[in-house]
Amino acid sequence: MAFHRFKALETVLTRTPVDVVLPSNKVSEFFGENVFGIDAMREYLSEEAFKSVMSAMEQGTQIDRKMADHVASSMKAWANSKGATHYTHWFQPLTGTTAEKHDAFFEPTEGGRAIERFGGSQLAQQEPDASSFPNGGIRNTFEARGYTAWDPTSPAFVIGKTLCIPTIFVSYTGEALDFKTPLLKALHAMDKAAVDVCQYFDKNVTKVIATLGWEQEYFLVDEALANARPDLSITGRTLFGHIPAKGQQLEDHYFGSIPDRATAFMRDFEIESLKLGIPIKTRHNEVAPNQFECAPVFEECNLAVDHNQLLMDVMEKVGRRHNFKVLLHEKPFAGVNGSGKHNNWSLSTNTGKNLLSPGKTPKTNLQFLTFFINTVKAVHDNADLLRAGIASANNDHRLGANEAPPAIMSVFLGTQLSNVLDELETKVKSGKMSPDEKTALKLGVGKIPDILLDNTDRNRTSPFAFTGNKFEFRAVGSSANCAGPMTILNAIVADQLVKFKKDVDALISKNVDKDEAIFQVLRTYIIESKKIRFEGNGYGEEWVKEAAKRGLSNIKTTPEALGAFASKQTMSLFERHGIMSEREQHARYDIYLETYTKKIQIESRVMADLALNQIIPTAIKYQSSLIENVKGLKEIMSPADFKKNGQIQLEMIMEISEHINIIKTKVDQMTEARKKANAIADVKKQAVEYCEKVKSYFDVIRYHVDKLEIVVDDESWPLPKYRELLFTK
Ligand code: ADP
Ligand code: MG
Numbered sequence: 001m002a003f004h005r006f007k008a009l010e011t012v013l014t015r016t017p018v019d020v021v022l023p024s025n026k027v028s029e030f031f032g033e034n035v036f037g038i039d040a041m042r043e044y045l046s047e048e049a050f051k052s053v054m055s056a057m058e059q060g061t062q063i064d065r066k067m068a069d070h071v072a073s074s075m076k077a078w079a080n081s082k083g084a085t086h087y088t089h090w091f092q093p094l095t096g097t098t099a100e101k102h103d104a105f106f107e108p109t110e111g112g113r114a115i116e117r118f119g120g121s122q123l124a125q126q127e128p129d130a131s132s133f134p135n136g137g138i139r140n141t142f143e144a145r146g147y148t149a150w151d152p153t154s155p156a157f158v159i160g161k162t163l164c165i166p167t168i169f170v171s172y173t174g175e176a177l178d179f180k181t182p183l184l185k186a187l188h189a190m191d192k193a194a195v196d197v198c199q200y201f202d203k204n205v206t207k208v209i210a211t212l213g214w215e216q217e218y219f220l221v222d223e224a225l226a227n228a229r230p231d232l233s234i235t236g237r238t239l240f241g242h243i244p245a246k247g248q249q250l251e252d253h254y255f256g257s258i259p260d261r262a263t264a265f266m267r268d269f270e271i272e273s274l275k276l277g278i279p280i281k282t283r284h285n286e287v288a289p290n291q292f293e294c295a296p297v298f299e300e301c302n303l304a305v306d307h308n309q310l311l312m313d314v315m316e317k318v319g320r321r322h323n324f325k326v327l328l329h330e331k332p333f334a335g336v337n338g339s340g341k342h343n344n345w346s347l348s349t350n351t352g353k354n355l356l357s358p359g360k361t362p363k364t365n366l367q368f369l370t371f372f373i374n375t376v377k378a379v380h381d382n383a384d385l386l387r388a389g390i391a392s393a394n395n396d397h398r399l400g401a402n403e404a405p406p407a408i409m410s411v412f413l414g415t416q417l418s419n420v421l422d423e424l425e426t427k428v429k430s431g432k433m434s435p436d437e438k439t440a441l442k443l444g445v446g447k448i449p450d451i452l453l454d455n456t457d458r459n460r461t462s463p464f465a466f467t468g469n470k471f472e473f474r475a476v477g478s479s480a481n482c483a484g485p486m487t488i489l490n491a492i493v494a495d496q497l498v499k500f501k502k503d504v505d506a507l508i509s510k511n512v513d514k515d516e517a518i519f520q521v522l523r524t525y526i527i528e529s530k531k532i533r534f535e536g537n538g539y540g541e542e543w544v545k546e547a548a549k550r551g552l553s554n555i556k557t558t559p560e561a562l563g564a565f566a567s568k569q570t571m572s573l574f575e576r577h578g579i580m581s582e583r584e585q586h587a588r589y590d591i592y593l594e595t596y597t598k599k600i601q602i603e604s605r606v607m608a609d610l611a612l613n614q615i616i617p618t619a620i621k622y623q624s625s626l627i628e629n630v631k632g633l634k635e636i637m638s639p640a641d642f643k644k645n646g647q648i649q650l651e652m653i654m655e656i657s658e659h660i661n662i663i664k665t666k667v668d669q670m671t672e673a674r675k676k677a678n679a680i681a682d683v684k685k686q687a688v689e690y691c692e693k694v695k696s697y698f699d700v701i702r703y704h705v706d707k708l709e710i711v712v713d714d715e716s717w718p719l720p721k722y723r724e725l726l727f728t729k
Contacts, residue, residue, distance in 0.1 A: 136587025213298025
């Protein structure tokens with residue numbers, strides 16, 4: 001017999017919160033202690049090496065081999081002091097998770113002895129087999145090597161007994177095979193484009209970094225219960241399960257008290273995260289039962305991405321200590337809110353200014369408006385690409401499902417800023433403005449900060465919302481690598497800023513005054529990007545209609561959404577900024593499609609197995625007991641009595657037969673559909689086939705299984721039920 005849910009439930013009853021000891025009451029005493037960060041580098045590196053690494057981090061300069069040797073030996077000494085015996089290059093292949101290839105620090109020598117070895121070349125480069133990772137055909141069969149190369153902008157850290165060195169991952173021929181490489185290039189393009197635009201306002205700006213503050217949502221489920229659900233263990237979500245009598249309708253979970261076991265888990269993974277330098281700060285319950293969120297203080301984008309990937313690893317590892325399975329899947333439970341990962345994004349200068357924060361003077365506010373409006377314009381012009389960047393089989397369950405941002409891309413600005421843009425649109429003249437008009441305009445712009453202070457309107461239904469001093473990209477999936485959407489967002493805004501500078505310079509060269517030129521170009525952008533602005537309820541049916549009228553895309557499925565990656569516009573955008581070549585983009589496009597197909601394929605298989613091996617046999621057993629019961633009733637009742645009181649049992653038998661019949665028929669048809677889809681060679685066609693011809697069986701099979709769940713005797717139902725998964729403390 002399968003791992004029955006009662007055994008699992010009994011196990012859960014014996015659970016107690018795990019004791020977690022805070023290393024110190026002062027977080028500052030252990031924050032970053034497992035990171036080879038600035039303090040550790042100061043202690044372990046020579047003055048010269050320290051400067052060289054800092055310059056690589058801040059200016060992106062190269063570290064030469066001799067220096068790398070020195071850094072490597074210092075890093076190793078530090079890691080040894082933390083108990084590390086192994087090192088690994090830590091990278092982010094397109095599987096979506098992180099990868100590690102551990103090597104011991106020592107190397108065996110002749111005569112059975114060993115020498116400790118970890119030099120500049122081991123630090124700078126490793127050669128994992130690229131063929132074990134998705135490569136979209138980039139790997140030539142005769143040359144399977146891939147390279148990982150040290151990314152000095154993200155500090156090394158120790159987990160357990162291993163020194164982890166953040167790296168990029170590229171093919172033998174230099175093409176990106178990971179998330180980090182294009183991200184770093186997009187951030188570089190952003191830096192350059194933004195600095196150029198800042199020169200209009202402030203000559204002291206020489207560096208602009210993108211900042212990212214993510215908010216991670218997740219569910220906690222007891223490990224024993226999760227293990228009794230093959231669907232949850234294998235696919236990360238429940239493929240069956242009747243909605244519980246009490247779900248989230250009372251909305252009593254949000255900001256409610258956190259159960260002790262969950263609190264202990266949170267404290268534990270927060271401590272681990274803080275030691276790794278992840279500035280985790282907030283935690284709270286989410287809307288759904290057993291759903292939680294955590295968020296750090298924002299950081300430089302590349303570092304924030306690494307920290308989110310690291311956090312997801314840490315959560316899963318620490319979860320095991322607390323007998324929890326951490327569900328990062330976007331939609332583990334039907335009928336219950338899914339999980340997202342809001343990406344709060346802004347731009348910050350070397351002069352300490354947040355470019356998306358309104359300033360104190362008309363000049364700084366014009367700078368703010370410039371970055372603000374260019375972002376809106378970039379989203380308008382590249383809405384489909386942004387949509388592609390958050391597309392995944394998992395996220396399809398969220399987007400547009402009336403609880404998460406819709407699949408329609410739009411931007412929420414808030415009433416005040418909408419008014420400011422409307423005013424600019426009417427007041428800026430395309431011809432020459434009089435000095436009075438210009439003064440009035442600048443005065444108007446100068447008033448922005450006062451207004452924003454009481455800007456309390458928040459729109460939780462918008463996929464991309466301005467929230468006072470940053471944009472919040474709310475449609476990102478909870479299990480996604482933020483690098484995907486962040487590469488796109490930074491690339492499209494960088495591209496837009498380059499266009500902006502060109503447009504403004506063109507006017508200046510025609511003797512238009514600089515401020516006026518900026519105003520005029522911004523006005524054009526305001527007009528051109530109007531249709532992307534939406535302040536209303538993004539979950540409503542009216543918005544779907546209104547968006548269609550405006551000509552905005554509403555792309556519901558991943559295979560269709562991914563199409564934007566293969567468009568001419570995208571190809572040329574990434575190529576123009578040196579972020580990815582066409583070859584790299586095509587490879588990526590194929591990988592994403594293949595990943596989609598594989599996910600649906602696995603779900604479909606697990607669904608069929610569960611239905612045939614667990615659900616139908618359970619239903620048949622229960623039905624047999626009903627049949628026995630009817631036989632008995634017939635024996636002891638008169639035909640008239642049986643006709644009066646024995647019919648319900650007969651109906652139940654029939655009902656069960658009907659469900660079993662449909663389940664079996666549909667599972668067989670689905671399996672046939674899968675066979676057909678598997679024979680398709682073209683990756684795009686195959687993904688579409690899986691989406692339209694295989695996935696389409698999921699709902700109907702699930703419907704009948706869930707019906708059986710409420711008919712069949714609770715004693716014999718094998719899978720932990722929603723109420724047990726979601727409400728067991
Ligand atoms: P809330 O949205 O819950 O009111 P906050 O406004 O403090 O909370 O921010 C939410 C998230 O936005 C946090 O992760 C925070 O670090 C991040 N954030 C705040 N300012 C910025 C910024 N300038 N750039 C990027 N992220 C930011
Ligand atoms: Mg938020």
